[in-house]
Amino acid sequence: MxxxxxxxxxxxxxxxxxxxxxxxxxxxxxxxxxxxxxxxxxxxxRGLSAWIDGLAASRGAGQPGIVVLVxxxxxxxxxxxxxxxxxxxxxxxxxxxAEGRRGPGRRLAARRRERWRRAYAEVVAARRAVALSAVPPHGADPEARAALRAALERCRRICPVPADRPTWIGDRLRAADLRVHHAxxxxxxxxxxxxxxxxxxxxxxxxxxxxxxxxxxxxxxxxxxxxxxxxxxxxxxxxxxxxxxxxxxxxxxxxxxxxxxxxxxxxxxxxxxxxxxxxxxxxxxxxxxxxxxxxxxxxxxxxxxxxxxxxxxxxxxxxxxxxxx
Structure with missing residues (x-):
């Protein structure tokens, strides 16, 4: 022990x-x-070096008591x-x-929510383009699929779920709670x-x-x-x-x-x-x-x-x- x-x-x-x-x-x-x-x-x-030299040369600089106190x-x-x-x-x-329900936090949270909504609207539009470009048996257009992946990544970088916090970190930690609950x-x-x-x-x-x-x-x-x-x-x-x-x-x-x-x-x-x-x-x-x-x-x-x-x-x-x- x-x-x-x-x-x-x-x-x-x-x-x-x-x-x-x-x-x-x-x-x-x-x-x-x-x-x-x-x-x-x-x-x-040079001025700093001169100050250090002067401090070292001062009276009592080498006394044990002064050294211990310093x-x-x-x-x-x-x-x-x-x-x-x-x-x-x-x-x-x-x-x-922080949740950001008042003051500057409220404005920051509203700004992040609006950014997420715009990014998610791009995701919806990209999904629609993929669906419209799907021609059997070749499937969807590769450029449309790439555009969808890019739109998803832009939206996910803001938040994996709808943003609601003033900071990215707050939303990311909140997303873990929501995703667990949703699953x-x-x-x-x-x-x-x-x-x-x-x-x-x-x-x-x-x-x-x-x-x-x-x-x-x-x-x-x-x-x-x-x-x-x-x-x-x-x-x-x-x-x-x-x-x-x-x-x-x-x-x-x-x-x-x-x-x-x-x-x-x-x-x-x-x-x-x-x-x-x-x-x-x-x-x-x-x-x-x-x-x-x-x-x-x-x-x-x-x-x-x-x-x-x-x-x-x-x-x-x-x-x-x-x-x-």
Missing amino acids: NAFLGELGRRLAERWVTLLLLPGALFVAVVTVASVLGHGRALDL AAGGLAAAAGTGLAAAALGEGVALLWA YRVDLAALWPRLWLALPDPARAELTEAYAAYRASARLTGWGLLYLLVAFWWWPAVVIAVVTSGTAWVRARGAAESLADLVEGAVDLYGRDVAAALGVLPADEGLDRVSGDAVSALLRKDEALHPGAEGRAGVPGPAGQPDLA
């Missing part, structure tokens, strides 16, 4: 250093440079900024998944804790890694926001903030895509295990809409869902939701 606790403590310490301390130390260094150079001498490396202050500042970035990352993750009529929020208990270790590890990558992207966005604050005193920090935030957004989209796909895959592969464990269907049968409805009703433990319902509260049934993926 002592060996286990020691190993756990070592891994937690390594994770703390990697996630908070090292990025925090870099941020403290940038803040220090910004305070020394400012806007007027933003790229004055080191402790630097570590505390690095850890504090790391915690601040993590807190900002939590807020960013909430904004990415099996199962309430993913109620199913997930039980499904997690039924997942094998490799599947849990994949999901955990994808979720960790998503949270890391949000935390990286928090660092970008902190660097943007430094730009008020040192303009090169704008470049750091833009690069950091852009990288975070690209990584976040990839992580959200992977996470949503893995969640859907977990339900596809192991949802029937939960249904079988609950006694809803035999172990040799697959999860379908009837058994999924029964699972949802059992797990919710209320009358909001019951076998034969067209959809759960606030979510239309499959007939009203085109699926592009």
Whole structure:
């Protein structure tokens, strides 16, 4: 047990250093440079070198007590900024998944809904062109089929289901919930804790890694926001903030895509295990809409869902939701 606790403590310490301390130390260094150079001498490396030399030559610079105090202050500042970035990352993750029912989020959501409607109208037109070009026995015109594939891809890039969130990430995560419900009529929020208990270790590890990558992207966005604050005193920090935030957004989209796909895959592969464990269907049968409805009703433990319902509260049934993926 002592060996286990020691190993756990070592891994937690390594994770703390990697996630908070090292990025925090870099941020403290940038803040220090910004305070020394400012806007007027933003790229004055000689001036920075002279300041460092003067600091090293100052009285008391080599005294152990001063060194310890400076080191402790630097570590505390690095850890504090790391915690601040993590807190900002939590807020960013909430904004990415926000419903957007008021304020700027409402306008952004309306804009995405309109973009999706226009893209889906192109899909409908392309399908009609494919149908009209179908001449037996050769089938549809290859150019019409290529145009349909392109229209489907454009629409899917906006969202695999009708868009309804201010951000792409929010819609992609929401799409996983809707697609699972449309396929099996199962309430993913109620199913997930039980499904997690039924997942094998490799599947849990994949999901955990994808979720960790998503949270890391949000935390990286928090660092970008902190660097943007430094730009008020040192303009090169704008470049750091833009690069950091852009990288975070690209990584976040990839992580959200992977996470949503893995969640859907977990339900596809192991949802029937939960249904079988609950006694809803035999172990040799697959999860379908009837058994999924029964699972949802059992797990919710209320009358909001019951076998034969067209959809759960606030979510239309499959007939009203085109699926592009």
